[in-house]
Amino acid sequence: MKHFFCLVIFIFGWVTLEARPVFKISSSSGPNSSFVDVEFKVDSFIDINAIQFSINWNPAIIEFNELITTGSGLPAGSLTNDNINTSIPGFPGTGIFSWNTSGSFITLPNNSTFFKLRFKLIGSSGQTSPVNIVNTPLSFEYVSASGTFYSIGSVSGSVTISGTAGNSVKFIASSETAAPGANVCVKVSTEGFTNISSFQYAIQFNPNILEFVQVNGINLTGLTSSNFVSNNTTGFVNVVWSSADPVTVADGTKIYELCFKVKDGASGTSDITFGANPPLSVEITGSAGNYNLTSTSGQVTVGGGNPGCTPTGLGVGITRDTVPTGNKAVVYFKAYGFTNIEGYQFTIRFDKDKLRFDSVRAVYFPGANIDNDFNIASAASGKILTIFSTATPLTRPNGSDIFAIAFTVIGNTGATADISIGLDATEQLPLDFIPGGSAVQVCKGFIYIGDKTVINPDDCTLTASAAMTRQATCPSTANGAAQVTESASARCNLPIKYLWDNGETTKTANALTSGTHFVTVTDSSTPAKVVVTSVVITASSEPTIVPVITNVLCNGQSNGSISLTVTPSTGVTYQWSNGTTGNSISNIPAGNYSVVIFYGGCSITRNYQVTTNASITIGNKNITQTQVGQSTGSISFTAVGGTGTYTYFWAPGGQTPNPSRTALAAGTYVVTVTDTNGCTTSESFVVTISGGTNPINIAVTTSNLNGFNVKCDGICDGSITLQVTGGNGQFSYIWNDGSTLGSRANLCKGNYKVTVTDGLGATKTADITLTAPSAILLSEVNKICTDSTMNVCINVSGGVTPYTYEWSNASSTTGCLVNVTPKSYTLVVRDANNCPKTFVTECSENSGNEECNNSKVLTPNGDSKNDVFYISCVDNNKNNLEVFDRWGKLVYSTVNYTNDWTGLGNNNQELPTGGYFFVLTLKNSNGTTTKLVKGSLTILRN
Template identity: 25%
Template sequence: PTCAAPTGTITVTAPTGAGLAYSIDGVNFQSSTTFANLAPGSYTVTTQSAAGCNSTSAPVTITTAPGTPDVATTTATQPNCSGVTTGTITVTAPIGAGYSYSIDGTTFQASSTFANLAPGTYTVTTDNSGCQSVTSTIIIDPVPTVPAVAATTVTQPTCAVPTGTILITSPVGGGFTYSIDGTNFQAGTTFANLAGGAYIVTVRNAGGCTSATAIITIDNSPVPAVAQASITHPDCFNDVGRIDVNAPTGSGFSYSIDGVNFQNGTGFIDLVPGNYTITVKNINGCISTTSVTINPVPETPISASVTVGQPTCATGTGTLTITGPLGSEYTYTIDGINWQPGTVFNNVLPGTYDVAVQSNGGCKSETTEVVLVPPVSDIVITGAQGCEGWNFESSYMLNASVSGANASTDSFVWTNAAGETVGNGTTFNATEYARLNAFSPSEYPLELTLTVTTPGGCMADYTFEVDGTFCDIPRGISPNNDGMNDNFDISGMNAGKVSIFNRYGQEVYSKARYTNEWKGQGDNGDELPTGTYFYVIEHAGSNKTGWVYVNREQ
């Protein structure tokens, strides 16, 4: 089948001849070798001889009639301003094997592109196995024309108007746009506020064709550049300021800060605080202006008020706190080098410091001298020890005299040689301590220390050495070297001199600054016999006397 004939035909080409018949359904036979007007489908041709013998062909397929192709989709490339005077039509769909194309309905080609087309109207016919579709009209435009080069009027900068203007006088009208940088186009014909420099005006028409002028020069502005100046403000040592013009400079320029009086020099000195307008005038008489300010004279702060926290024995450092002047505009120092916004200086070592205040303007106050004193303990402890009173069986007491301490706030602690706390206060009963701990004579002397500590950590101590705690005068001794009652021990009595007499009143022994040296011997070192002896103990200007029995048999 074709687009023109939608049915197919099967023609038997062999075997042919008299006596043969043909069928495509196996039932109805004919002598003709042609089967026409066949619908699409599969057929088997049966050939039958005169004798009734049959043979069958392989299946024969009648295909479906081809459909009409889709109308072509096309793109057109138009003639342009760059010398391409013809156009192109390109078919983008449908494309592929079996398709052919024509722009005159007669001449077909497999290529989907038609180039070098003169301006005019065209239609594209797409053919597929004889079936065809036709596009609507496609127009190739006439070759575009280049616009005329712009005619312009140029207005140069003046003192009053420091920029230039380019005005396009032709070509003008709808469809034209203009540019002075070749990139940005506008419909307006005026380019104003132009700085000095070279410009080229480009004209573009509706067809996209452009023309460009020769270089058009806008003169540099006759107005001098605005002054660039260095400002010196009043400071703590100078109450006037200064203005120095850094640019523009050179011959032909003059300068003013009041708009009336001009000078060739670039410096203006001894200026009081306030607002000024710097005017620059060039040789053409053109001027430029800019405003500057001379700051007020900065304030000098008052001297610092300081609260001093003195070092303590616990920390060793103190604290300085600024109590005035205060504010975010101030910084502070205690060494003249390192400044801080904070008003507290912690961990300050003992010494003399000069505290100063500085304002934002850099003005510094007179210094305030403060002294941090090293922490020293004022506590002084002196000790006295001995038996209470001058009586038998009194206690051996340790008495501390403490100056520079506060009994209501300071601690008074007694410790033994092992560092154990054994008492409080300024007195200590060594006899009671010895009794409770059952010390033997071999454990003497005892060391007992009183430590006084302030809340600030300052401390002082005093150590007592106790040779004995016996405050009763022995009534007898047994000097047999058994370690018990061998000596006449009055070490706790703070005796001066001890003298021993026999029953006949004869002095047999004496010892100054006596403690416990007599064990029944005479001055010559010989042992005295068992018996009763008379003693005289000198103590603080008074004497104590009595009898002591010496027993060598126990």
């Protein structure tokens, strides 16, 4: 006996030594400038009433914010921010923690939360700070019922900075407790949910402990149960949500609940965390662009009740549930091994201090009767008797309902109320089955009393998931396949029905394109139980496409661009909606653009939008007149649109800080408003003198050069002289091109408009058009070349007649050479305005070796720039020109092209803006082809 006692003492001492409290510190991450919580959980916390230790972290990476007691297993009020001190001289990044309960000893379940520390992330992306329990400056010490000890165990944690903060939205999961077999709902709330347009992420749980059932309590615009897709095998619930209009909810608002069933026989804790579940990534968008996800994890701790079981032979199973006090609970008695049963009797016992009998809710066996089969006389003492018999033996499937009893929950929150069948032979109505006797296995039921959302036990429970079974050959090819895997409870009516978003109605869909597809799974009840799940179909060779979009800086400009990076890029070609065929388009205005990407026999269409800011507009204009000889006029207006702040420049007057002017004399004032991007708009204001005015008269004199105002086509030597009479005071001038001169010189042909303003602010406008002769055009006719002689005439058109002719190496003064030696001759033709045009003719045989260059852009808008399509080698050479559109259709052709095509088709209609291809055939004097020239050009029109 002494030996046994010593052995017991030794074992007790060894257990005491090893059972020191162990603190487990979690690891967290988040972007710079965000806040994260580090959780301190404890194991082996047995009969302890005081503890102290030091906590260390890197103060250059994280900054202590506060101690959080929410979720702590310690007695209420025993733990506050005063329990930690982080202002320790000589110990940066250190906090000393001490706690006691003034004499009472506390025991906590393993994996209980002791407290949390909240830190602000101040370091750089990628940096990690350890979070450790250390022995200095405050040494380890704790007091238990066994004495004072100087050693504790710990598992270090860390905080990692995952990026820059930018904008972030936080999702917070609650921590709950539920018994095995019970249903429990985890509440998800949010912070920073301001002007959010979409989010997607995954919630992970432990599938060995929990089984996802459904979503309850949805409280977010546009969010429905169809936005959630679960997989109880891997332990993930994916959620994808979007809204056409940004949504804002108050901090702390619960937006949905995830409801789980705690598995029979489960124990421990399942963390509820937020993150990615590839291929589903974490994405949040809103009015400020992309947002980061931050989160506070929740957990479900298994507690209360007893582990469940499933009878393996003849038996009765009793359901379990979690119900708040004051609510109704319905308990179902289920049949197992019921084969040819002719009758049964037994006593039902329940905890009368926690449950109050309400009613026998339903009976499910043929011939059963609520009034005749139950004796509830002793229900107030926690006992109900039931007896049933039938002349026709019954066989029922395992798990089918025998009957259901409703109770009102009256116990305290956190308590468990058991429901069982009396197995003692002395029961008022002993357990007996025919056949079977008392050899019956009974699985006890219970109600765990907790503040949880109750899932109606009468509902059909239907879950479904879908998985891809075959990729699509190409993204747009409908030959991908996916299959549904569903789980339906006994209360669901068969058959299970399927409806895919492409119209297929079988369990397996075989005609799916790449992308996300939804399938609606229903049972055959009325109304049906409906579950919507989704599956992502990939294409076997789909490339990665990364767009970079540069938006237009100012409204009306064309400086936007879209550039695509496609991986892999081998063999990839592009066809944009504006005709471009490369991987990028540039110098484009705001608008919508699409591109078809061809790769490996497949194609993908992508749509992109280039945006711009609103134009600056000037409104609320107000002008006050001045008096004769005074400067009492004023101007004010309001500018809207554009970007950022405005600057204002007045002519006359210079830059001013605001959109108003005072103390103004009569006259015209032009303001230019410029925004932060350099975008501008201008407006003219006229301050007049109150009273009458003398009409302004404008006489216009223009240059005259043989009937034209400009001497030659393409030059600018025209002039306009104004003679202004009438009016009052000095005159000022403003032309449509911005000039403020009274007379103009060196002008090109075109339309001009001038506004003359007198000293009283009265105005008069004149419109003037300057003309120029058409361009001089030269072409060969009647050209004959022999070995010894050469004859040729040059046809002249355009300019101003008459013409003069100057030949090099020839004495002719006309447009023809007669019987001259065959070689190269240069002719300079001058019209009456002395405008020259040079032409070279020769009889040397066209070898086809000359270089041919062509203009790449044709802009036939009359500005004398790129108005015609130019090819350098067509002069003096016989040729044929053909122009094709990008689909290979012939749109224009001519013989002996002379650089005069302005973009009209063979039908004499303007060809549209876009890309074109040409083929030029050069021939010698015998008509033999000497060279083919191929190229491209782009027609651009205003």
